[in-house]
Amino acid sequence: MDSSLILEYAWTLLILIGLEGLLSADNALVLAVIAKHLPDKQKKRAIDLGIYLAFVFRFAAIFLITFIADIWQVQAIGAAYLIYLGGKHVYKNVFSSEEDDSGEEANKPGSGFWPTVAKIGIADIAFAIDSILAAVALAVTLPNTPLPKFGGMDGGKFAIIVLASVAGLILIKFAANWFVKLLDVRPGLETTAYLIVAWVGVKLAVITLAHKDVGVLPAHFPHSTVWTIIFWAILLGIAVIGWFVSGKTDAKKRANDASTS
Numbered sequence: 001m002d003s004s005l006i007l008e009y010a011w012t013l014l015i016l017i018g019l020e021g022l023l024s025a026d027n028a029l030v031l032a033v034i035a036k037h038l039p040d041k042q043k044k045r046a047i048d049l050g051i052y053l054a055f056v057f058r059f060a061a062i063f064l065i066t067f068i069a070d071i072w073q074v075q076a077i078g079a080a081y082l083i084y085l086g087g088k089h090v091y092k093n094v095f096s097s098e099e100d101d102s103g104e105e106a107n108k109p110g111s112g113f114w115p116t117v118a119k120i121g122i123a124d125i126a127f128a129i130d131s132i133l134a135a136v137a138l139a140v141t142l143p144n145t146p147l148p149k150f151g152g153m154d155g156g157k158f159a160i161i162v163l164a165s166v167a168g169l170i171l172i173k174f175a176a177n178w179f180v181k182l183l184d185v186r187p188g189l190e191t192t193a194y195l196i197v198a199w200v201g202v203k204l205a206v207i208t209l210a211h212k213d214v215g216v217l218p219a220h221f222p223h224s225t226v227w228t229i230i231f232w233a234i235l236l237g238i239a240v241i242g243w244f245v246s247g248k249t250d251a252k253k254r255a256n257d258a259s260t261s
Contacts, residue, residue, distance in 0.1 A: 005143060012142055013160045016135055020168030027127045028175035029193040034119050035176075036183050036190070042113050047176045050120025051169055057121075058128045058165045072211035078129040079204035085123065086198025093191050124172070127200065131168060133207060135161045192242025199238060203231055 031050060035043045139157040147155025183189055206227065209216040221227055 016164035017167045031176040032179035049117045053121035054124035075208040078126040082201030086194040089194040186246040188246030
């Protein structure tokens with residue numbers, strides 16, 4: 001391939017990896033929250049298995065990207081799931097009474113190891129739809145390469161999307177384990193995490209509403225500068241405000257909680 005083409009692809013790959021890094025932070029925080037009720041020895045394993053399931057989906061989704069991009073119902077389901085997941089937990093934490101929350105989450109139905117792995121996998125699948133659509137939107141602007149086609153797209157474009165997706169999952173894996181530890185120090189970040197989930201769901205809903213077969217919003221709006229600034233400003237606002245209002249638990253209380261668990 002021409003050297004200028006290689007440089008253009010390499011630069012785009014770096015941008016995609018950076019984008020995956022940004023998107024993986026909120027994803028990782030959510031996975032950590034979902035797994036936080038498990039015993040310490042099972043948390044990391046549940047997150048790892050959930051990410052492995054998500055990797056299988058992402059790899060398959062890249063082959064089927066034309067299906068995901070063209071069928072707005074797939075995007076709508078992902079948006080609805082994220083908004084439901086975030087809204088449900090925020091409502092429970094903000095509006096429910098202490099008596100409703102007094103029971104341990106670990107004893108609730110569907111909160112065992114394998115159901116938790118399934119929840120992690122489903123959550124990451126929903127996040128993956130947004131991530132893959134963002135990667136494809138950037139990759140399709142690249143010129144074609146001499147490489148054979150894969151998944152209905154140019155081989156070079158397919159390759160950088162795969163590499164960026166793998167990088168994103170690696171970042172999620174390490175970040176999620178770090179967030180598990182952070183949640184012990186700042187448990188209030190759980191509500192922040194689910195607010196971010198709901199907001200990412202709104203982003204995916206905007207993409208759905210701008211789909212050519214829906215047409216509620218202009219087709220260019222999800223990729224416009226105005227919406228990009230609005231989305232990231234609110235996302236960063238949620239994260240920053242959540243950090244300062246989450247509060248810390250002192251070391252003595254954490255030690256007592258660990259001894260009684």
